Amino acid sequence: MLSLIVAYDKNKSIGQENTIPWRIKSDMLRVKELTTNQTIIMGRKTLDSIGRALPNRINRVLTRDENSLNHYSNIEVYTDDSILENIETEKAYIFGGGTVYSKYLHKCDEMFITEVDTVVEADTKFPEFDENDWDLISREEFSKDENNKFNFVFMHYKRKRKE
Numbered sequence: 001m002l003s004l005i006v007a008y009d010k011n012k013s014i015g016q017e018n019t020i021p022w023r024i025k026s027d028m029l030r031v032k033e034l035t036t037n038q039t040i041i042m043g044r045k046t047l048d049s050i051g052r053a054l055p056n057r058i059n060r061v062l063t064r065d066e067n068s069l070n071h072y073s074n075i076e077v078y079t080d081d082s083i084l085e086n087i088e089t090e091k092a093y094i095f096g097g098g099t100v101y102s103k104y105l106h107k108c109d110e111m112f113i114t115e116v117d118t119v120v121e122a123d124t125k126f127p128e129f130d131e132n133d134w135d136l137i138s139r140e141e142f143s144k145d146e147n148n149k150f151n152f153v154f155m156h157y158k159r160k161r162k163e
């Protein structure tokens with residue numbers, strides 16, 4: 001099963017100057033809960049923005065220059081689509097950023113999306129997708145509070161099966 005996880009704003013913006021332009025603690029906990037003990041698949045810039053491998057997950061990273069990642073530990077480096085092969089965990093999550101979402105969205109079976117109720121300045125967006133291709137499995141709305149600066153919605157989509 002190939003999954004995808006993302007948080008975007010009302011314009012599907014996901015990043016600015018290699019950071020995520022909000023802090024939603026509930027989203028961070030959701031990411032942790034879903035991806036722990038699974039495989040996450042990210043672009044080199046997303047790894048750089050996090051600054052280290054995330055613990056208790058298999059961290060696979062896509063780059064064209066594998067030697068540039070020598071200073072990281074606990075990552076698996078790939079330079080091509082073999083990054084999607086021989087996954088040993090139950091799930092693998094496409095983890096971003098924009099380039100990697102665009103590259104692999106069409107291969108994903110499900111998406112876990114957090115829509116943050118704001119509009120930020122951004123240089124990176126999630127690719128457009130046709131909602132008709134997906135079944136909305138669940139949608140939960142949450143109000144802002146001391147840990148979450150904005151209202152937000154958790155959505156779980158599964159790709160519609162072809163007849």
Ligand SMILES: NC(=O)c1ccc[n+]([C@@H]2O[C@H](COP(=O)([O-])OP(=O)(O)OC[C@H]3O[C@@H](n4cnc5c(N)ncnc54)[C@H](OP(=O)(O)O)[C@@H]3O)[C@@H](O)[C@H]2O)c1
Nearest residue numbers: 006007015018019043044045046063064096097098099100
């Ligand atoms: N809101 C969210 O949920 C979320 C999640 C993740 C990331 N983000 C944000 O997204 C932004 C980063 O996204 P991005 O699109 O700039 O970068 P990215 O997708 O994280 O990484 C791009 C890099 O991946 C490598 N790559 C891409 N395509 C490749 C291919 N076909 N073959 C080999 N390597 C390839 C290249 O690395 P090299 O340059 O090393 O060759 C490329 O520079 C940041 O702002 C980050 O904070 C947001």
